[in-house]
Amino acid sequence: MAPGSGSADGTGGMWAGIAPDASRRLLLAAVDSFADLGYHGTSTRHIAAGAGMSAGALYVHYRTKADLLFQIALTVHESVLAELETAVEGIEGPSARVRALMYGFARWHARHHRAARVIQNELGALEAAHARRIAAIRRRVRALVREEVRAGAAAGAFDVADIEGTARAMSSLAIDVCRWYRPEGPRSPEEIGALTAHLSLRMLGARS
Amino acid sequence: MAPGSGSADGTGGMWAGIAPDASRRLLLAAVDSFADLGYHGTSTRHIAAGAGMSAGALYVHYRTKADLLFQIALTVHESVLAELETAVEGIEGPSARVRALMYGFARWHARHHRAARVIQNELGALEAAHARRIAAIRRRVRALVREEVRAGAAAGAFDVADIEGTARAMSSLAIDVCRWYRPEGPRSPEEIGALTAHLSLRMLGARS
């Protein structure tokens, strides 16, 4: 694992782009605290302490607490998008593509369930301008899933009456993993990914 | 609709059991505010103002802000449980029972998406003793879904290898409705319920 990274990270370091080191430590401490206590339940002093600094040091690296949340939301959403785009790269055939997509989607949300919880629960805490930028990325994620469903249905590989609704359900299934997943539970992120992919193909009425 | 109820309510008044009137008004104002701003983001003054009272009046009806959250969590979870138990009452045949169960489950989370968001996002804000009582109800809800899947699989009506995982996915699909549902969107709670039921049966490999 890359040095300086505090937790398991399967995407080659979601936080690797955050420099310098002190900025990254603050950001990781914020993710930890936001995941447990929520954005409003977390004080800037608590974040700074988690990064081993005094209260004021946070403002050397981030303008406001809201800016810190935005940095997290941006980094995390871009990581999801990259994960999905990589997942289907070079894979052919509607069923194989959906399987790869949903496997990566769900596995990501298990691996990064704490970061994912932050961005699912605290979207409403973003300021209006920040929220718009994040919403744009989320639309691209949903479009990616919908496009796979649409293409597969058009090719006759899937039997799906409600493309939009079924694609929404697939995304929902993968995203909600972060709400109930516990690392100490019986399933690995890979197993959850495989199950989610399998169930997605069933929802799509894919030929076995 | 019952008088005194502030919003559409398909379960015959989830909040009808909350008396007197001032207590219920405070509780409804709290749900509204918690759903938008989160538990920690909401001040007791804001709740009281939402119920048309001054700050101190809240403490005539509730011991603490945490007690208020617990009352909400308890009422809402019992409403879900009642909804599911009623949904399958008198219905025979595994597929028909699953269809009724998941229809009710998802429809409830669309109809009451604001209250549902509170209890999904703010579970961590509950005090330990309160959290245990709520967790017990949630286990009963999950068991209800799992039992329908198990019974149907045992009867040969479903083709499902991973009973626990598939049941979890079904619950997840219904619960997550509250995260993305918008009343101004194109789908009614009933349509979402029907789609969720349909997709659940597909995940189960039910005979058409």
Added chain:
DNA sequence: CAGTCTACTGAGCGATCGCTTAGGCTTCGC
């Protein structure tokens, strides 16, 4: 009509919030 009770207001308590500021230590170019 006096006495009691309940529901509520408005002021305010101590604690904590996000954030700023003064100042010190370290590292650097020149």
Added chain:
DNA sequence: GCGAAGCCTAAGCGATCGCTCAGTAGACTG
């Protein structure tokens, strides 16, 4: 060797937090 710049601490600002409490208005009891 020295001023500039960057990163950090400690103290503290004004605002707001959850919550308490003395006092009041109105309904009910005997």
